[in-house]
Amino acid sequence: MDFRLTDERQMLQDSLRRYLTDTVTPDGIAAATDGEAGFDRTVWDGLVEMGVPAALFPEEQGGFGGAGFDLMVVFEELGRAGLPAPLLETVLVGSLASSEDLIAGQVATLAHAEPSSRYDLSHVETRAEQADGAYQLTGRKAVVPYASATETLLVSARLNDKIALFQVQPDAVQMRDYPLNGGGRASEIMLDGAAAQLVQEDAMDALHTAFARATAAQCAEALGLMEAIKALTVDYLRNRKQFGQPIGKFQALQHRMADVLIEIEQARSAVINLCGHLDGPERDLHVSATKNLIGRTAKLVVEESIQMHGGIGMTQEYALGHLAKRLTMVDHRFGDADHHLERFIRLAAA
């Protein structure tokens, strides 16, 4: 039992935190979200140069990490910086297809969810049809992150009653691109007989693994966001004066903040649990336990931090708003707290 980072991970954390502190700014995030790609290419290139994508994959996939705790270190720092970047997509796509180009910095994304699938991984209406040895996909994909900037587009579709994975040229589909709450961009994708290359015929297990890994990464990102919000809020409680004293002297706020701190420590433990079990037999139970707890805690941290800030917490200009929105959106991807509570009950009873 040891909860310290290895020297390598500690170095990765330190250098990543330094790099992101130096390069990520609220203005940069806003500009990138308004821009075409939805993320800052310069910051991205820097991350690639530091070997951040390589940390997400094991040696046999060309990386130097790939364990749950590697994901935790990287994504907690991304969260702390509030940086929108297509790195969760790297985790997803790298679990399903070759990671070589991803490690070199290629932007890739997975189009799986559909307008009526909500969080059900097995709900796929998009169809694949085979004609003259070639595949064609028809259907619609929902909220596909960074699709407009992607170089590799993986698409899931039904093929002979199985869910299969295909690669599609991004210019072979129609996209409606839009900005996201909390930064970054995504697209609705319309496939109308789009030409596709088969990647995997029966991909359901692989999709479960990919989503488990991405959920762990996203939960770590949420933890980083919580830490950043906590730091802002504690700072504000110490410095904001009303009634002639710092508002942090008021017990009503002290106790609320203490509870926020306790719950963030719980969230950290939950992320550790998931990352430690990511390659074990109880993976999915831990995915759902952790995602449920993160979803609940995110809501608490967001609502309490805005409340304790008062009016300034409502403004777009102040740093809290971006972090709070980004943290709120965590519950809207890979299943919300209720979805995972129900799944946890099912898995625990099995």
Added chain:
Amino acid sequence: MDLSFTPDQQAFRAELRAFLNENLPARLSDKVRRGLRLTKQDYEDWHAILNARGWLGVNWPVEHGGTGWDAVQRHIFEEETTAAHAPRIVPFGIAMLGPVLMAFGNDAQKAHYLPRILNGDDWWCQGYSEPGAGSDLANVQTTAMRDGDHYVVNGQKTWTTLGQHANMIFCLVRTSKEGKKQEGISFLLIDMNTPGVEVRPIVLIDGEPEVNEVWFSDVRVPVENLVGEENKGWTYAKYLLTHERTNIAGVGFARAGLSALKRIAGEQMDGGKPLIQNPFFAAKVAQVEIDLMAMATTNLRTIAAAAAGQAPGAESSMLKVKGTVIRQTINALTRQAVGPYAAPFVSEALDEGSNVEPVGPEAAMPATQAYFNNRKLSIYGGSNEVQRQIISKAILEL
């Protein structure tokens, strides 16, 4: 980062399990599992069994007859003993006074009292709280006036847990009214058979006389019963409280409670199906289970830090708040689970071998009593509000 236990720790767990299998009397584990009343003799029997194996002084160093276990081993011991439904080790002598005497007692006190704690000659109780000194513990008013070779003690202690079984009490007494209120407190050991000591039971809302008032009228206590220096008692008291807080998260109790809750909710029928299949109820159980999974790891993080030599600090306040809230939630759900049979209260049925039949399912009354009894968890040992205050000061620096 590594969530697994070392081979040595796993071997230690196996050794504990084998020991419990062989030496924990079924009579005792059965009573604990069923939530029956434990007698003084039950506790003494269990202490003697552990002491015979050298495992009673769980948090004591080897030189004083303790186990010398590190924080991780103590955690494993707690996990295994609660999972096996062993009675708890009565904390007042072992967990609380022992470490204070080792740190601040003189050689004669250590030589006299420590072995008596282990072999069961003394049953200690804690004389800290007073009617006017609850969360504000430093406000103790019980006085000890020097008179020759004795202190003369007058005043009242309260919430003295299991004081009815005790022959000795360690007390915070006021030896000076000068300076800050923390500065005039001394730590005194009092024989409860001394004339002028009177114990009056307080019946709690679960119907049990678990705690007592202890009254002192001109009680003459030999000066050699003073621990450490006069007026330095507050330092020793705080030291004791940090030891009181080991295992404060109560992970083992929570796990045992959760598995009982699941068993009961699997037996109770609701609309023709086991209650645990009611989605609303199942959701509440699952949520507290998820909280407990995280809290167990928060606890291990603290233990790992302690095993690496870090002193337990305000982290124990986080564990106190979260741990007690989780246990109380489990207690509330268990009470809810037994339905209408939460209402009947037939006290005699809680006695071992009682010929009074429980009303309804056997689990019903203990579930309700545990719910009421464990409202204490967020009050004692520094109320959860006091813990939030500590967190706010020590961690958040507000």
